[in-house]
Amino acid sequence: MRNSTLFLLAILLLITLGACSHGEEQEHAEGTTEYTCPMHPQIVQNEPGTCPVCGMDLVPTSAQGEPIVVTDDLAFLLQPTNESVVADISTIKPEEKTVPASVEMEGIITYDERRIFSIPARVGGRIEKLFVKYNYQPIRKGQKLLEVYSPELVTAQRELLYLVQSAPEDKALIEAAKQKLRLLGATEAQISRLLRTGEASNTFAIYSPYDGYVIGLNTTAPSATPSAIPVTAPNAAGGMGGMSGGVAAGSGATAPAAGGSELPLREGMYVTAGQPLVRVVNPDQLWAEFNIPAGEVTSIAKGAPIEITFPQLPGEKLDAQVDFLQPFYKAGENFAKVRAYIPGQQKLARVGQLVSATASYTTAPALWVPREAVLDIGTKSVAFKQQNGAFKPVAVTVGTTEGDQVQIVEGLQQNDVVAANARFLVDSESFIKLKETDG
Template sequence: MKKIINNIKGNYKLVIAVLVIGVLLGLVFSGSSDKTVTPANGIEGHEGHNHESEDPTTWTCSMHPQIKQDKPGKCPICAMDLIPLTSMQSSGDDVDPNEIVMTESAAKLADIQTMMVQLGVPEKSVRLQGKIHADERNISELTARFGGRIEKLFVNFTGQTVRKGEKLATIYSPNLVTAQRELLEAISFKSSRPSLYQASKGKLKLWDLTDGQIEEIEKKGEPMLYFDILSPISGTVTMRHVAIGDYVKEGTKLFEVVDLSKLWVMLDAYESDLPWIKMNDKVEFTVQAMPGKNYEAKVTYIDPFINGSTRVAKVRAEVSNKNQQLKPEMFVNGVVNSKIAEASNKILIPKSAILWTGKRAVVYVKIPNRETPSFLYREVVLGPEAGSFFVVSEGLQEHEEIAVNGVFKIDAASQLIGLPSMMNPDGGKVSTGHNHGDMAVDQSQHKMENFEVDKKFQKQLTSFYNDYLSLTKAFVTSNSSKVNAEAESLLSKLSLIDMGLLKGDAHMAWMNDLKVLESKLKEIAEAEDINKQRAAFASFNQALYKSVKSFGLDKVTAYYQFCPMANDDKGAYWFSNSEEIQNPYFGEMMLGCGEVKETIK
C-alpha cells in the first residue's frame, strides 16, 4: 500500500490531468442530456436538429417516379432531366386547391418561361410537291371528218411547232368530191329551192370546210379533189398518227396540237394542308431542272375530291411559258404562304406550350398576383396548326399568361404530388414502387424458334423490314395521312414476299405471322386517328419481332426498342436502325423516351 502511495506521489501530474479530463467529459455528456430533455434553456436539442434540412432535395423522373437520386441528372430509363421532388402544392383559403406553387429557385432550375396569350392572324407556309402539266384547255385533237387517203404530209415529226391555220396534211376523199358535186347542182336551184342549197352547203361545213373554201368551189364550178387539214391553234405537235398514203376513216385520229405558252402546275396537297390553301393564293415554286430560278403563280383550282390511293388533292396554278423553258412532266417544289382567316384574329400559342397526349391538349396557366410562380392545369381545344403555333379554339382567353418552356417539368411536379396532370387528369398520387416496364412483357426474353430458311426469303424479309423503317419515321412525325400512305405501301410490299420459299414448320409459322401483319397494316392504313394507328402499330411490332427472330435478317443490325408509357401505360416496342431513341408512339412530345431492349445482328 505504501508503495502505491509513493507511486502516486511520484506521478501526481499525470493523476491530476486524468481527473481534469474526466470532469470535462462528464460535463459534456450531462449537458447534452439536459439540453435534449429540457430545451427551454434556449439551446436547441440534438434531436431538434434535422440533418436532412441541410439538403432536403430528392431528384426524381416525372415519367418514372421509382427513380430517386440525391443530385440532379438524367433518368436512366428515358434520359429525361430529373426534377426536384419537393412539396409544391399550394395552401391557404384564397388559392385554388389544384394550384401548383414553385419556388423561385425551382422555376429557375426548370427554366420556366411564360408569355401572354395574344390574338393574331394564323399564317403558315405549306410546302407542296408536284409536276408541270399542259393546259387541258389548250389541247386540240384533230380527227378525220371524212374518209380518204393522205396525199401529202407537212408535219414530219412530233414536237414540230405550227401556227394557227398552217397546213398539216392534204387528203383525197371520194365522198367529199361527191358532196361538192351535190352543192354545184344545188346552186342552180338556189332561188327556187334555197333549202336544198343550204343543206348541201351545211354538209360541207360539218366536214370542216371553211366558208372561203366553199366560195372557191362555187366560183370554179367544179369540185376540188384535194383538201388541206389546217391547224386550229398555234402550238406544238405532240402526236402524229398518220403517214403518207394511209387510208383513214371518219373519226380517225390524225394529230394532237398543244399550246405550251401557258402551263398548269399541279401540286399534291395532303388533307391537313387543305384548310390553308384557297383560291388566288400566291404559289412560289422552283423546278429541279433549273436550280436557283424562282417562279410565281396563283392558285386557280382546288380539287373537290381526295384521291383514295394517294390521300392527296390536286391544287392547280397557272404559269406563263412564252419562252418555252418549262416542260410538261418537270418536277416542282412549291410553297404557299397562306392565312387561314384574314378577317378575324385567333388565339395563337407556341407548340412548346402544349402537352398533347393525342386525346387531350394541356397547357399550364400562370396565376397572377402571386409572390412565387403558381400554375393551374388547363385543357384546351386546338384548331389548325400554324407553323410553330397552334390555333386555340377553346380554353384560353386573351391576356392570360401561360408557360411556354419547362412545361413538362411543371406537369411532372404536379403529377408527383397528386394534382391534375397530363397523364392523370383526375389527380391522385402516383405509385413510386411500380415499374411501368413490368406492364409489358419483355419480348426480348421470349424464346423464339429459329428456322433454317431459304436465303431468298431472308432477303425479301429484309427488304420489307427496310421499308418498315419509313412507317416508323411517319409515326415519329405524328402525321396520320403520311402513316396511311406508308402503311398502304408496306402492305403491297408484304405481298411480294414469296412464302413458297418456306417449307414445313417454317411455312406454317410465317402463315401465322402473316395474318397478324396484314390485319394490323390494314388497320393502320384505314384508321384516321393517330391513336388507333399507334395501337395497331404496337401489335404489328410484336408479330414482326417474332418473324425477325424466327427467320432472321440479311446483313442488317436491328435495335428493338421499348417505351413503358406507350399503349396506355402497357408499354410497346418498335424497331430502329439506330440506337438513338425516336419514339413513334409520342413523337415530339416525348421523342427520347425509351430504351434499347435487344440488338439483333
C-alpha cells in the same frame, strides 16, 4: 439534540423513498418504450437496435414528434411531382390574333388541259398526203396537216357544180349544197375556188385550227360513234379549219408523257368519220399542280399568292396565284390539289418539271402562344396552366405552327395564365399525368 437526529432521519427516509419511486418509474418507462426505423416504420421493437432491412439505428417512437396538421396552404405541396410543379418562372397569356402563314407544297408543271385539242376527220376517206410526221412537231393555225380522198366530198362538190350550172336561179338549193360542203369540213376558200374553176377536187386538205405542238397521231379506229364525240361550235377563224372540227379535250384528259407512245398516221391509211386524227396542245399557258393535305386546303383561298421555286435552278422564282382548289381522294389518302396558271412563254417552267412552292395566307382569328409554351409528349400536346400558385399540365389541341408561334384550337382560354417555357417544368425522368377533367 434528540429532535435534531429524528428530523435528519426523516429527511433521509423521504429521499430514499423518492429515489426508489423514480427508479421504478424509469424502469417502467424503459420497459414500455418502443423503437422503430425512420425509413421502415413497420419495424417496431421494445429495445434499441438496428433495422434488419436497411441497418439504420432504431429510434424511440416518441422522437417522431407530434403529427403535422396539413392545412389548405400546405396541401398542394403534397401533390405528386408529376401532377403539379411549383416554380417561379415567367408566364404568358394566349393572345387572340390573325397571323400571316404559309404552306409548303410540292408539285409538277403540266399542260393546261383546256388547251389540249383533238382534230377529228369530218368524213371517211384515204390519206393521200401527210404533212405531220412525228409527235411534238410544231404547227401553226391554218397549217395543212394532211390531204384526204373522200368519195362523199367529191359527190358533194359535183352536186354544187350541177346546181350552179343547171339552176342558177334557185338560190336556196345552191346555198343548201354549199352548207353541206361546210359541214363536211370544206372552207369558204375551197368553196370559192370550186365555183371559180368549175372542177371538183379529188382530194381535200385538212388544216389545223390551232397553234401548238402535235402530241398524238392516232392509228386506231374510234371506239365511239361520231355522235358520241362532242364537237364545239366553229370558231371565228373557221375559214382556216379545213375539214377539221375543234374538239376540246375535257377535264379527264391528262398531260402526255414526254416522247409520246402513239404511232403516227401513215399515207394510204383509211380513216372514218369522227376518228381523232391528231391532238394539239397550246403551251402558251401551263399549270402548276400541287398536292397538299386536305386539312390545310381550308386555309388557302382562291387568289392566294404562290411563290414557285425550281430545285434545279437555285435562286430562280416565279410568282403566281391560286386559281383552283380541288378536294381529291386516291389510294386511301385524303388530299387536295392546288392549281396555279403560269405563262408558258418564259424560260423557267417546263412541262414535267418538279417544282416547290409556298402559298401565303392569313389565318382566321384564334388563340396563339409561343411554341415553347406547348410541349409535345407524343400522343398529346401539353401546356402548363397556373392554378392556386402552381402549374398544372392541361391537354391542348394545336393547329397551325408559324415561326415561333403555335395556334391553340382547344384547351385554353384567353384569360388563362400559362408557363412561357413548358420544357423548363419537366425533367428528364418526369412523366406528365393528365387528368380527364382539368379545371
